[in-house]
Amino acid sequence: MTLPLPDMICFALYSATHAMQHVYKPLLDDLGLTYPQYLVLTVLWAQDSQTVGALGRQVQLESNTLTPLLKRMEERGLVTRARDGRDERQVRITLTDAGEALKQRAAHIPACVLEKSGLAVDDLTRLRDQITTLRDHLRNA
Amino acid sequence: MTLPLPDMICFALYSATHAMQHVYKPLLDDLGLTYPQYLVLTVLWAQDSQTVGALGRQVQLESNTLTPLLKRMEERGLVTRARDGRDERQVRITLTDAGEALKQRAAHIPACVLEKSGLAVDDLTRLRDQITTLRDHLRNA
């Protein structure tokens, strides 16, 4: 049993993810952000000052990916990285004013992407929930 | 307007793609393949001896990604790379016996992934088509 590529759900996800990032690219270039950096900022905009581990659980990345990424964000002056006083093992990531300010400049992005998706909000929401369900099944399998 | 991460369709795709690759990982490790290498082989198993460009159009990757990937596959003895006699610009990728033989050893993978997805074939097919539709909208936007 060897499925052709267009029939494979994994390839649908794979290629759709790339197409999505391609849509985000020009929008994020304006802000000097990469896509995973934007995901991290999204988490911090909702709740500032989180540990590397807490960020990782939300964006689903580990320290091997996050540490260099966060260092680059620190170099760009978007966040600060500081060991937690109570538990020196933890590193707390906090938005700078510049990082906080990007929230406004990124506010138009969701509407842009929605429009380019060519789908109605309801359809997109339903699709998102199905994809999330699939993801959770795969994770627990 | 700043959506929380779990509400973002882009993140659903992003994290589901990673979860999917995580499921494939142990299956592909047995064959000594990476995920994109497996995608390329899938294309070649359906139709052998294709140019880099033709492969790229199907797996949605360009020569900057494919050339090094195909060189690694050549080093492992899975494919050969040879300039086309009629058009010396083109490089034709052809399965070796070892590359062809992997088709059998990979035959069980689709069923494994289907099982771990926790969904019925019909649901998965419907979901795949919706994701593909979204991808095509994004691409043409």
Added chain:
DNA sequence: TGCGATTATATCGTATGCGATCTATCTACC
């Protein structure tokens, strides 16, 4: 027929992802 434009790969630089391993810190339990 010759030469600029086009096409097919290749190369380079940067940023992910991720398995494996290392280090520093903390916690439990004796």
Added chain:
DNA sequence: GGTAGATAGATCGCATACGATATAATCGCA
């Protein structure tokens, strides 16, 4: 209170992705 085990990040190595650019071969058209 001291040490084994657990925990949080960091580091390393390798393989993608991809924009920008380079190079070689082919094509189109005056």
